[in-house]
Amino acid sequence: MPLVTMRQILEEAAKGGYGVGAFNVNNMEQIQAIMRAAEELDAPVIIQASRGALKYSDLIYLKKLMEAAVERHPDVKVALHLDHGNSPQTCKQAIDLGFSSVMMDGSLMADGKSVASYEYNIEVTAEVVEMAHKHGVSVEGELGCLGGIEDGHGAGIAIDDDSHLTDPVQAVEFVQKTGIDCLALAIGTSHGAYKTMRYDKDGKALPPRLALDRIETIEKNLEEAGYKAFPLVMHGSSSVPAELVEEVNKYGGQMKKAMGVPMEDIQFGIKRGVRKINVDTDGRIAMTAAVRKVLWTAPEKFDPRDWLKPAREALYELIKGKMKDFGQAGHGHEYQPISMADMAKKYASEAAATK
Ligand code: G3H
Numbered sequence: 001m002p003l004v005t006m007r008q009i010l011e012e013a014a015k016g017g018y019g020v021g022a023f024n025v026n027n028m029e030q031i032q033a034i035m036r037a038a039e040e041l042d043a044p045v046i047i048q049a050s051r052g053a054l055k056y057s058d059l060i061y062l063k064k065l066m067e068a069a070v071e072r073h074p075d076v077k078v079a080l081h082l083d084h085g086n087s088p089q090t091c092k093q094a095i096d097l098g099f100s101s102v103m104m105d106g107s108l109m110a111d112g113k114s115v116a117s118y119e120y121n122i123e124v125t126a127e128v129v130e131m132a133h134k135h136g137v138s139v140e141g142e143l144g145c146l147g148g149i150e151d152g153h154g155a156g157i158a159i160d161d162d163s164h165l166t167d168p169v170q171a172v173e174f175v176q177k178t179g180i181d182c183l184a185l186a187i188g189t190s191h192g193a194y195k196t197m198r199y200d201k202d203g204k205a206l207p208p209r210l211a212l213d214r215i216e217t218i219e220k221n222l223e224e225a226g227y228k229a230f231p232l233v234m235h236g237s238s239s240v241p242a243e244l245v246e247e248v249n250k251y252g253g254q255m256k257k258a259m260g261v262p263m264e265d266i267q268f269g270i271k272r273g274v275r276k277i278n279v280d281t282d283g284r285i286a287m288t289a290a291v292r293k294v295l296w297t298a299p300e301k302f303d304p305r306d307w308l309k310p311a312r313e314a315l316y317e318l319i320k321g322k323m324k325d326f327g328q329a330g331h332g333h334e335y336q337p338i339s340m341a342d343m344a345k346k347y348a349s350e351a352a353a354t355k
Pocket residue numbers: 024050051052053083084151153191192280281
């Protein structure tokens with residue numbers, strides 16, 4: 001089965017009322033772990049690559065690995081998505097590589113750090129939509145900025161500063177003016193393991209304070225404007241499981257106490273229109289814990305397969321758990337994929353109808 005568009009995956013998720021994990025990859029083991037979990041659970045899935053991942057894999061390796069993944073797992077409904085595209089040029093590069101979906105993150109300037117103006121965001125996002133839809137490729141936009149910067153992406157916004165959260169009124173205009181297929185919200189999440197440095201009196205890490213009520217308002221505003229069940233996206237959705245952090249530290253790691261987004265908060269979002277849930281950090285921690293364990297407990301080992309295999313297994317287990325919690329498990333067989341060429345025709349006829 002060829003790649004599926006993100007638009008179709010998210011529209012189906014909206015019909016079924018479930019969320020779909022969008023998992024970041026950089027290498028073969030991560031792709032294998034996610035595809036195996038998706039096949040075994042009959043789960044549609046989004047695999048995404050950041051600009052860093054494209055650079056790391058020299059573009060061509062990632063493309064070929066995804067071709068292998070699709071061939072090896074012909075029944076899995078999988079979209080290949082560019083995560084946080086920083087410019088129309090980067091999005092074009094991904095479209096040319098064969099991605100079925102791109103994110104134009106115009107909430108930040110092309111440096112991936114400076115906060116962009118609303119006008120700039122609309123301009124670059126609409127430009128990408130026009131280019132991508134001609135190829136049947138879906139587009140994610142982002143309005144408002146995530147917090148944090150520690151993984152190199154983000155504006156470094158303080159956790160208590162809510163001036164960069166998504167404005168529920170602007171959200172409707174942004175969707176109207178850009179023509180995006182799904183909207184990433186800023187509701188107080190951030191990338192990485194250290195989403196908050198809040199601790200209780202006993203030193204226990206506390207979860208980030210999220211503006212969950214905005215999801216509900218944005219969903220309602222979009223619905224009133226005629227965008228029924230418009231797919232929303234939650235970035236920075238790793239939960240940073242304490243047991244994985246402990247495992248890393250047990251075998252020589254030095255991670256600080258941390259807490260991510262509780263699964264209940266994600267499920268609250270899913271009930272209110274969140275359809276795409278971005279997870280990278282939890283997979284990184286799971287793999288690192290597995291690698292550390294091998295190298296710490298069996299220092300005589302030097303065959304990379306001795307630590308890559310447990311790392312792949314750990315990611316597979318983690319992803320399976322997320323797929324069940326997000327609700328995507330069991331839904332893969334429910335629809336037939338629309339080809340990119342047919343999706344391009346669909347976009348063209350939708351555009352003609354609104355003129
Ligand atoms: O955007 C954030 C993702 O976790 C990707 O991170 O840029 O280090 O690949 P990365």
